[in-house]
Amino acid sequence: MSLTTKLKFLAEAAKYDVSCASGGSRRSGSKDGLGHTDGHSICHSFTPDGRCVSLLKILLTNYCVYDCVFCVNRVSSDIPRAAFTPQEVVGLTLDFYRRNYIEGLFLSSGIFRSPDDTMEQLVAVVRTLRQAHRFGGYIHLKAIPGASQGLIEEAGRWVDRLSANIELPTQADLVQLAPEKQITVIEGTMSQIQEGVQAAREEKSYRRAAPAFAPAGQSTQMVIGATPSTDATILATAAHLYQSYGLRRVYYSAFSPYPHADPRLPLQAPPLVREHRLYQADWLTRFYGFSMEELTTTDDPNLSLDLDPKLAWALRHRDRFPVDVNRASREVLLRVPGLGYKNVAKILSIRRYHRVTLDDLRKLHVPLRRVRPFVLTPAHSERFLRLDRDDLPSLLVKPAQLELFSASLDTLSGQL
């Protein structure tokens, strides 16, 4: 098989992994080496459906001895197979880099024969790039769950980011759709990566020249919509991973149906907006002080598709609003729908000099339609919209969203 054909198959097979965003690490090039990464790290682009795709994002092989039902590369899948040698991946990376096509490498793989066998080959690629070619570009490498600690330790020394995919939110989901995978094994690999990152950080604190270990940290990916697991379950798993293993990011990937799929899989993909809502909820927990549990309820364990999670939370807690923009704490302001953390910082800064008015908010380009019912500003103590109006949700979403929203308005009004 020609290199071009392999590239076609193995770049196509890699597109389902969405955890390809840059980690923001910096690596200076050396005089006799090639490339550097400047904090923007890997060059990435977006496909029409919004997925982030790096310019050299490939699998080492799409052969796999596992049979994860949702995965196009599973052993029972009837697809053309291909495999690069480590040397071919090294050659492609250097060649594309020299032509300015890419700024780095995102390398994943199916499981050849065993986790160790596959991980050895992945490590051979990154070792050769860094040692033999002094390659300084960004490298994101998939850690194969179950690979031995020595291989994970070596991989961490060469790459910017490591990621072990959790795949599905619960062990029960894995039993159903990825029978060879176990959450304990996957989390064991995450734990090894975290230990490596922490040990390198500690060593660096007293020895500046200490070698780095995956300086852009670790991430993971969860397929959503392949099982009936709710958003509450997905978010609880994400919270556990963030807390236990210090993950930088959890990526959510909407399941993609394929022809003649296993009957255990749903026939339709979940709406892409569900993936979007999970990212919004994830963002709220990492930067806005929300806990995952606050964003769903026992009665409704899934995020609203019509309202963003912050607005949905505020409408469930109308008794906490409106808040005075001139007196409320940063934590309270961060919970106001329509106020982002940058604008909250600006509001706090303005407050040091004078009272914040509606005009100040306008100048900050906050979405007034959304913000006004939830805040009090001087000379506007009269509320713009009463919070007890039944039709408030429909007045707060953008006109373009109204059509989507109207179908479920009656139900929502009842709930709210």
Ligand code: SF4
């Ligand atoms: S181990 Fe990875 S590549 Fe192999 S079938 Fe499962 S998800 Fe696909």
